[in-house]
Amino acid sequence: MAQSILEHGASTAAALGERLDLTPAAVRRHLDHLVEEGAVVAQDPRTPLRRGRGRPAKVFVLTEVGRDGFDQQYDDLAVDALRFVAETGGDDAVREFANRRVAFIEERFDEVASAHSHLSPAEVLAQLFTDEGYAAAVRTLPGSNDHEVGEQLCQQHCPVSHVAHEFPQLCEAETEAISRVLGRHVQRLATIAHGDGVCTTYIPSPPTDTSNSEKEKVSS
Missing domain, CATH: 3.30.1380 (Muramoyl-pentapeptide Carboxypeptidase; domain 2)
Incomplete structure (x- = not known):
């Protein structure tokens, strides 16, 4: 998953699931693990992503630890x-x-x-x-x-x-x-x-x- 973020840049959980053919639950489990390790961090998108009503989806980006x-x-x-x-x-x-x-x-x-x-x-x-x-x-x-x-x-x-x-x-x-x-x-x-x-x-x-x-x- 970190490899996918490295190659494609800031990514939403939905985009990661689609690219890697994973269920939302599996994506969330992997992301929680990477966040806990300090390899990725969730951020607000620079340009709000449209997904209907509510707050825009968070994007996940690699940290320095992740790049290391x-x-x-x-x-x-x-x-x-x-x-x-x-x-x-x-x-x-x-x-x-x-x-x-x-x-x-x-x-x-x-x-x-x-x-x-x-x-x-x-x-x-x-x-x-x-x-x-x-x-x-x-x-x-x-x-x-x-x-x-x-x-x-x-x-x-x-x-x-x-x-x-x-x-x-x-x-x-x-x-x-x-x-x-x-x-x-x-x-x-x-x-x-x-x-x-x-x-x-x-x-x-x-x-x-x-x-x-x-x-x-x-x-x-």
Whole structure:
């Protein structure tokens, strides 16, 4: 029944019964179960549906919980596919796949940086990841005397976390791509794939150019 709502959108109990060839009692039983699980919710239709006198029929729509159930099926398919890649092509093939998946980081970094010149490099990365469904943000880390010691790139959501739990190459490829576009080493501190609440990457502040100050010391 949830599959039918996913494919056809908001549906009345009558429409579901007709599509699935179920009796009204059977439809109600299934819907009550889905509502209890939090997979669907009943709403008033945006455009009232005519059914004679009385209030318009409620429509049932999938919730985020309901959609997550289908996302898990796609995760299972992705894991199976990567297992096949690993079995037939080895670890190198899995790493190549992981690198291709995060190619958007290097392909779009300059484009986003040019379009949003007010953003720092870390904030550009956050925008990139957010566009890809990661819900990312940047947190500045102050050091002594309020000098910045670096930033943290925080990804509140990871669309491949279930897959990355078995194939950490996906996380590793992300981290390596971030290092390349920034031109400095970064460190992954936490990942959703391994049970943390957020994926966190430490980005150190760029090294300061001390050549001029050293020259001044010598000349004085």
